[in-house]
Amino acid sequence: MYLKKSSLVKKVCMIALVVPLLMTGTFSTSASDWKKDEGTGNGAGVQLEYLDRGLVAASTSEGLFLSWRLLADEVTGSSGTGLTGSTFHVYRNGNKIATVEDSTNYLDKDGTDQSEYYVTAIRDGKEIDQSSSVSP
Missing domain, CATH: 1.20.5 (Single alpha-helices involved in coiled-coils or other helix-helix interfaces)
Structure with a gap:
């Protein structure tokens, strides 16, 4: 039953x-x-919530782990491991430390708890959409 x-x-x-x-x-x-429809809710499109890059930094035993969102308009396809999309530049304390091509996370082995990070998406060779700055 x-x-x-x-x-x-x-x-x-x-x-x-x-x-x-x-x-x-x-x-x-x-x-x-x-x-x-530019998210206006008018016409045939759907109204989606606004999400920013969502960058977070967490201190680990191996360094500082950074993770962020791949936004909907940045998706270019998919692979066996997930969605593919934009390349990103990672900045620590205002200095570029990495270019990330196949992921939305990065492990900074040289970062400290006082480090401040932001990421930018790269489109057509230009940096766009700088995230808010975060610290662990």
């Missing part, structure tokens, strides 16, 4: 979630639709 109730509950929940999406056509929209 428990399995039948659980299965029924799952079906009801799925229907409750899917039917409104089908009626609004949300399944056929994408982040690229949002970009076309």
Whole structure:
């Protein structure tokens, strides 16, 4: 009896979630639709929340670990390990310390707890979208 109730509950929940999406056509929209409408919520696009680079720095036994977001308009494809996209420059205390081509994280073995970091995305050879500065 428990399995039948659980299965029924799952079906009801799925229907409750899917039917409104089908009626609004949300399944056929994408982040690229949002970009076309510049996120205004007008037209066929969907309104997405604004996310910044989201850079974080954490102190580890091996150095300072940095991690950040790949934004929707930077995605260029996918590989066996995930999405592909922009190249990034990593800065410590205002000085460029690395170019990251295949990831959205970096381990700075020479960083200290007083280090301050930011990253910039690279598009067409130019730095764009500088993140906020963070410290561990």
